[in-house]
Amino acid sequence: MLLSYLKIAWKVLLRRKFFTFISLFGISFTLMVLLVVVALFDHAVGPHAPETRLDRMLFVNFLHIKYKNGGNQNSPPSYYLLNRYVRQLRTPAKVAIHSLFHATPSYVGNTRLDLDLKYTDDAFWQVLDFTFAEGKPFGEAEVKSAARVAVINRTTARKYFGTDQGVVGRTIEINQTAFRVLGVVEDVPVMRISSYADVWVPLTTSPNDLNRVTLTGEFAAIILAKSPADKAAVQAEFDQMVKRIPLPDPKEMDHLDLHADEILASYSRQLMSPLTNYTSDGLNMLYSILGGLALLFMLLPALNLVNINVSRIMERSSEIGVRKAFGATSRTLIGQFLVENVFLTALGGLLGLLMAYVALQLIGGAQILAYAQFELNWRIFGWALLVTLFFGVLSGGYPAFKMSRLLPVQALKGVRN
Amino acid sequence: MENILAQSAVRPQATAATLAATAQPVIQLRDIEKVYQTKTIETVALNRVNLTIHKGEFVSIMGPSGCGKSTLLSIIGLLDEPTSGVIELDGRPVQSYSDKELAALRNQKIGFVFQSYHLINDLSVLDNVELPLLYRSGVGGRERRERAYAALDKVGLSARTNHFPSQLSGGQRQRVAIARALAGNPEIILADEPTGNLDSVMGEEIMDLLLGLNRQEGTTIVMVTHDEQQAHKTQRLIRFFDGSQVQ
Known part of the structure; x- marks a missing residue:
C-alpha cells in the first residue's frame, strides 16, 4: 500500500x-x-578547536560601568583588572588573559602583510587546545622576560616564509619588531574571537603599560573550571570578587558589571544590553x-x-x-x-x-x-x-x-x- | 481464464418470481426517504421507497432524470445516507455501522461501476483494478496482482495492463471499471448508467459483459439506465418517477 x-x-x-x-x-x-x-x-x-573544552570555559570580555548621571560605559576590561582580581580566583583550574587582536603591518619584501596580532599569557596555551604543526607555545619564562617570541598560524607561515615547515627558530618582523618563531599552529577561524589571531606573542611585549591602574582596556580572560559542574562555583566566586572591585571615581560612578559567562552568553550580554539594560546576560x-x-x-x-x-x-x-x-x-x-x-x-x-x-x-x-x-x-x-x-x-x-x-x-x- | 464478453450472448432466463421464491434477499430497503434541504427549498429525492433485491438478480432501474435513481443506487451502495428508513444487507441493518464497518462492507460485498468510469488517471490500468484489494486485509501484493490480472482477463483487457486510463477508449475505460468492480469478487455490482457515455456498439459490449457476469458468476447486479432496450434484457425492471417507485 x-x-x-x-x-x-x-x-x-x-x-x-x-x-x-x-x-x-x-x-x-x-x-x-x-x-x-x-x-x-x-x-x-x-566546541571546536582550539576551544574544545567549552563546557568548562567561562569568558570575561565585557565591562559595563554605570554612571550616576545615567550614563553607561562599555568596554573590554583592562589587563590590570583581570590580573589583579580575576587571576586571583581560587576555584578555577586556570585563568588565561589575552588582548583583543589588532591588524599589525608586516612586510615580505615590498609586500605589506596585515597580520592580526594577539598578546597572551602562557596560561592561554594551557586553557586552549591549539594544534601545533610544529614547535611549541611560549611559557612562563618567556612571558616574564618579555621574550620576543611568537607563535604563528600555518597561513602566516606560508605567506611570510613561503612554507609552513621548518620555520621554527626563524625570525618574523611585525611592526618593525623581530620575533623568533617558537611554534606553528593550525589556522583558527576569525569567528572564534577569543582564540583567533595570525600571530600570538607574550603580553609583556605589548608597548602599552599593562600595570596602569584602570578598569577599562582591551583585554579579556578565559577561565577554565575544574569540571563543567564547577562552573557555577567559579561564577559565584567571580560575582563575589566583582563586588570587592573599588570604583575609581565613586562620586561619578554608580556601579560596575563584570561577568564570567559561557561563550554565547558572553556575546548576548553585549548584544542584548540595550534591551536588558545590563540586568542579565539576555540569553533567554x-x-x-x-x-x-x-x-x-x-x-x-x-x-x-x-x-x-x-x-x-x-x-x-x-x-x-x-x-x-x-x-x-x-x-x-x-x-x-x-x-x-x-x-x-x-x-x-x-x-x-x-x-x-x-x-x-x-x-x-x-x-x-x-x-x-x-x-x-x-x-x-x-x-x-x-x-x-x-x-x-x-x-x-x-x-x-x-x-x-x-x-x-x-x-x-x-x-x- | 474465461472471457465473459465472449460467452454472454445468452440472456439469463430466471425470472424475478422464481428468484423471489428460491433466493435470499440480499438488499432490503424499508421506507427509505432522502430529502435535500437548503435554507429555502426542500427537495424530496426518494419518497418512502421499499425494495427487495434477491441474490443473483439483475435489476434495472429506469426513470427520467432527477427522479432519484442514482440517489437510490448510492444509498444501496452505502455511498450516501438516507434521511430516514432502513437499509439491510444480508438481513442486517447497516445504519448503526461505523465508518470502518461501512468501508469493509463496501470493500467486500459491493463493486461499483460509474457512468463516468471514475478511474484514477495517475494509476495504470492494473493499479486501478487492484484498488479494492488494496484495502482488504490479508491480501498480499502478489495475490493482488494475480487477481487484478484475472479480472482484466475477464473483460478482455489483459493486454492493456500497463496503459493509463487516458490511453484507452471510453469502452475500454468502462471495461477497466468493471474489472475493478470484479477484482474484489463482490456479491453485488451497482452500475450507474454504465453505458451512458458510450456509443451503442460499446454499450452493447458492456451490457453483454454485465449479463455474462450475472449469468456465469451469479453476481447480483443493480443497474441504473436510460436505455429501455438494455433494461429489458435484465430480469426485473423498476421504474421511478419523482422519487417514488411506480412499477
Whole structure:
C-alpha cells in the first residue's frame, strides 16, 4: 500500500510541476538558510578547536560601568583588572588573559602583510587546545622576560616564509619588531574571537603599560573550571570578587558589571544590553528572538504548503470518492495524504541539505570569513527537518481530514464543502 | 481464464418470481426517504421507497432524470445516507455501522461501476483494478496482482495492463471499471448508467459483459439506465418517477 501511495505521490508531484517546484523550493530554501545560519552559529560558538573544552570555559570580555548621571560605559576590561582580581580566583583550574587582536603591518619584501596580532599569557596555551604543526607555545619564562617570541598560524607561515615547515627558530618582523618563531599552529577561524589571531606573542611585549591602574582596556580572560559542574562555583566566586572591585571615581560612578559567562552568553550580554539594560546576560531573550525568527521564517513555506495542499487535495475529491467507494476508511485516506505530504517535505529536506552543503562550500571557499571551515550540523538538520515535517503533516492533515469526512457520494460529485 | 464478453450472448432466463421464491434477499430497503434541504427549498429525492433485491438478480432501474435513481443506487451502495428508513444487507441493518464497518462492507460485498468510469488517471490500468484489494486485509501484493490480472482477463483487457486510463477508449475505460468492480469478487455490482457515455456498439459490449457476469458468476447486479432496450434484457425492471417507485 505504501508503494502505491508513493507512486501516486510521485505522479501528483509530476502532474503539477509548477506547484511542486514552489513547494519544494519553499521547503528546501528555508532549510538551506536555516542550516547555513546554524552552521555559522555553530562555527562561532560550538566546541571546536582550539576551544574544545567549552563546557568548562567561562569568558570575561565585557565591562559595563554605570554612571550616576545615567550614563553607561562599555568596554573590554583592562589587563590590570583581570590580573589583579580575576587571576586571583581560587576555584578555577586556570585563568588565561589575552588582548583583543589588532591588524599589525608586516612586510615580505615590498609586500605589506596585515597580520592580526594577539598578546597572551602562557596560561592561554594551557586553557586552549591549539594544534601545533610544529614547535611549541611560549611559557612562563618567556612571558616574564618579555621574550620576543611568537607563535604563528600555518597561513602566516606560508605567506611570510613561503612554507609552513621548518620555520621554527626563524625570525618574523611585525611592526618593525623581530620575533623568533617558537611554534606553528593550525589556522583558527576569525569567528572564534577569543582564540583567533595570525600571530600570538607574550603580553609583556605589548608597548602599552599593562600595570596602569584602570578598569577599562582591551583585554579579556578565559577561565577554565575544574569540571563543567564547577562552573557555577567559579561564577559565584567571580560575582563575589566583582563586588570587592573599588570604583575609581565613586562620586561619578554608580556601579560596575563584570561577568564570567559561557561563550554565547558572553556575546548576548553585549548584544542584548540595550534591551536588558545590563540586568542579565539576555540569553533567554536572544533565544526567544532567534527562535521566533526561525519560526516565522519556517511559517512562510508552511503556509504556502497548506495553501497548495488544500487545492491539491481538494481537486482530487473524485479520487477520494472512488477510494471510499472501494473500501478506504477515512483514516486510511488521511494516512495516504500524509504519506504524500511527508514524501514531498522529505524531498524538500534532502534538497535543502544539498543546497546548504553547496552554499557552505561557496562561503568557505570565498574566504569571506578568515579560516572559516563550516560543517553541517546533523542534529540541527534533524530538528529543522522534523519541524518541516510537522508543518507538512499539519498542512496535509487538515485538508485530508476535511475530505475524508465527506460522504463518498459527495466526494465523487466533487463537493468541497 | 474465461472471457465473459465472449460467452454472454445468452440472456439469463430466471425470472424475478422464481428468484423471489428460491433466493435470499440480499438488499432490503424499508421506507427509505432522502430529502435535500437548503435554507429555502426542500427537495424530496426518494419518497418512502421499499425494495427487495434477491441474490443473483439483475435489476434495472429506469426513470427520467432527477427522479432519484442514482440517489437510490448510492444509498444501496452505502455511498450516501438516507434521511430516514432502513437499509439491510444480508438481513442486517447497516445504519448503526461505523465508518470502518461501512468501508469493509463496501470493500467486500459491493463493486461499483460509474457512468463516468471514475478511474484514477495517475494509476495504470492494473493499479486501478487492484484498488479494492488494496484495502482488504490479508491480501498480499502478489495475490493482488494475480487477481487484478484475472479480472482484466475477464473483460478482455489483459493486454492493456500497463496503459493509463487516458490511453484507452471510453469502452475500454468502462471495461477497466468493471474489472475493478470484479477484482474484489463482490456479491453485488451497482452500475450507474454504465453505458451512458458510450456509443451503442460499446454499450452493447458492456451490457453483454454485465449479463455474462450475472449469468456465469451469479453476481447480483443493480443497474441504473436510460436505455429501455438494455433494461429489458435484465430480469426485473423498476421504474421511478419523482422519487417514488411506480412499477
